[in-house]
Every structure is written in structure tokens, then in C-alpha cells.
Amino acid sequence: MSTSHAQPQARTPNFAVTSRSWPKQAGLRKVLGRTLRRCGALVTLAGAALGGQAATPLVFAIPPEDRLSVTMAQRVLALAYQELGVEVQYTKLPVRRGYALADEIDGVGLGVTLDIALTQVRIEVPVSYEEAAVYATRTDIVPNGYASLQPYVIGHIAGIGYLETRLQGMRTDTATNVESLFRKLEMGRTDVVVDSRFNSCLIKTLGLRKVQLLHPSLETAPGFHFLHMRHAALVPRVTAVLRRMAADGTIKKVQAQALKEYRSQCD
Template sequence: MSYAADSLQLQVADVERPSKLMAEKILTQAFNTMHVNVNFIPLPGMRMQVMWKEGRLDGIAGRALSSDLANGVRIDFPVAYEEAVVYTIKKNFIPNGYESLQPYSVGFLAGIPYFDERLKNVPERESAPSIESLFKKLEVGRSDIVVESRFSACVLKKLGIQDVVILEPALERRPIYVYLHVRHKDLVRELESVLKAMEVDGSVKKLQEQAIAEYRQKCPA
């Protein structure tokens, strides 16, 4: 089946992350193989949820939540990944899952359903509208720690914020999946097959490495 006349509208995060670049690169190649046109639409999390409920999106290009998406069909192949880590200036402990964060004031990026789910048992939370403001709140003591992608250390360099460290080990390395709206369920099996073939021939790993390299090129030395 060809969708050449119309493009699938796939949401991606409105924040530059390697995982976003991974998903775009891998899905572009996969859908090209299938002769399907796609457009990637950067949207914040809350706006994405509204448009999804209204049926105005054909898919979500990067979702890490374990809970199901209403009217969505998950493609059984992770196209990207993120490592969630703890950033801090003054605290020193060994992270052991999200439950170990309960004694602290935890900063996180607003509009990310994934972090809402993971941090639901943390009593004191401090959300921020952007990664930049998230780290600035950490700098002035509005939060004890920040939970964010390991790759977001690049933002710290751009801001020139000193003395922030990453506590090891990572909270988790989470796979990121694609969801298609149920109206496109006829594409699911073929897309899974194409992605798995791309893994076998090395294309997935190559494109993921390219995405990380491109992201790091924009990061201050």
C-alpha cells in the first residue's frame, strides 16, 4: 500500500535530543523502504496529548511510557533509547531506582508523561518548562536534584553552569517505541519487519550513532 498522496503526521518531541534524531533518521529510512511519506511534527507533551485525542496525529515517533496509548498500536521494535540520570550540585548518594529519590526535591521537565509516571511517588517535585530552566532551578537551589537524559549535559555546558555532577549509576536505560494510530494498523506488521531487517544489516546502530554524533557536534567543548 502506498501513502504517496498523503503523508503520515508523526509527533516528535519539541526538545532536541539524540533519541529524537534517532527516531527521525530510522523511521525516515524505514518508511522510505515502504514507500510511505512521513512528516515529523515537533510538539510539547501536553499539546501532543490533545491532538492525539482529537485524532489529528497518525503516530507518535518516540514514546517511552510502559502504559498503553489509547487508540495506539505499538511497533514492537525500539527505535531509540535514553538514559535517565540524576544531576545534582550538593547531594551525594547512590541512585537505586526512582524510589531512592523520595527524600529529595526532584526537578523534571514539564509535559513529559514518562517522568510524571516515574516520579508519581516522589512527594516534592519541581517541574520546569524547559531543560534550561530546569538546570537554572537546580543552580539556585529550587530543587535538590534533577532527573533528565544523560545527553542533556550538553545544555549545562551551553549555560555555563558549574559544579553539577551526574550521580551513577543511571536510573534506567529506557527503550523508545513508535506508536501508530489504530487506523493505520495495516502498516504495523510491515514496519516491524522493515525495522528488524534494518537491525540485522546494521542500519539501526549506524543511524543511532550518527544521531548521537550530530547532537554532540552542537555541544560546546
């Protein structure tokens, strides 16, 4: 599903200049038309410079699963954009597809990576985090960093950049969603899965009896928000608001509340 949003075009005033009213002024009419078109373009650019604060909301891609990390990011961004008076919406896309459509969307709600596409600008303040953990059906596997997974066939979600980097050169098997990822593990098609520790609740929901969350976790990685470069004028404003929210503890409070709610639903 592709979501594309164009800036609304400024309406050109209807000056009803006709050949009858100005029978000998064709050249002047052409000049006037060019001037009005240029003015319209300037109005459109001015609207874009304001960060897209038009009637059309900004649309950000997020993964289709109900991930705790995504919930954290959405709540943090809701506060930030509300303060800026900018309406935002989300479209659910598989990670790899969301990155492939990076030129068509207004941004990415959460990316646990440093780069997504040349057109996407990373906001430097983390809005969430992922705790990478190992899942398995065997009890004799003890995670000790990514290198300890070398002997196994490792399942992970396709398109998650930092995991693809960590697992480079190892035997991997990708899935497009978390449910498929865990079902493959349950059926023995993979030996282990590397995914968010917070997805352990899904194991219960899916009724998977063999899959277990192993300890310790592999790492905690920060998650960032990305904006399309056509909203470049909005980047410093969003960054400033998020920096203040990080400094005064708002982001941590939002994340802690989301984690508390998650654990209460999981238990």
C-alpha cells in the same frame, strides 16, 4: 499547535444527468448517486488501507528540544518510511500536549512509554533509547536507583510516562521543557533533576555553572514509535522493516553514528 490530516476524498465523476435528459428517471438518478457515493467511500478506504500513501505526508509529534534520542528515532524512521515510499514530517510539541493531541496526529515519533493513547498503536521494535540520569547542584548526592531520590524535590519533564511511574509518591516539580527544568535546578527550586544523560550538553549551552551530571545513571529505557489506528494497515509493514533493520544491525549503526556526532559537538 494542532495538526490534523484527513485522507483525501475521491472525486465523484461528473455524469451531468439532468431532468431534461432523463425526464422520468428520478428514481434511477437517486440510485446512481448513491452508487457513486459508495464507490467514492470505497476508494477513500482503499487509500487509507495503503497506509496513507497519498500526497499528504504523515505527521508525527516529537518533543521541542533537540534530544539525541529523538534524532536517533527520526533517522531510523526516515530509512524505514523511505523504503515503504511514505513521506513523513514532524511537528514539535511538548510531551504532554503531544499525547493530549494523540487523536489528531498521525503518530508519535518517539515515546519512552508502553502506552500513549487508545488510538495510538505501538510499533514493537524500539527505534531509540533514553538513559535516565540524575542532575544536581550538590556533590554529596550519589544516585542508587530511584528510591535513593526519596529525600529530595525531584524535577522532571511533564508527561514522560515512565518517569512519572518511577517517581510516583515522591515530591516532584515538573517543567514543560528541558531549559526550564535545568534553570529551576540552578536556582534551587528543585534538589535534583531526572532527565536524559544526553542532555548534559545543554548545561554548557545555557551557561549553568552549578548543575552537574551525577553517576551512575538510573536506567536505560527503550523508545518506541507509535502510529494512529487509522493507519493500522501500515503497522505490520513498518514493523517488518524495523525488525529487519534491527536484525541486520542498521538501527544500532544509526544510533551509534548519532551518538558520535552528539559527543563531538558536546566536547
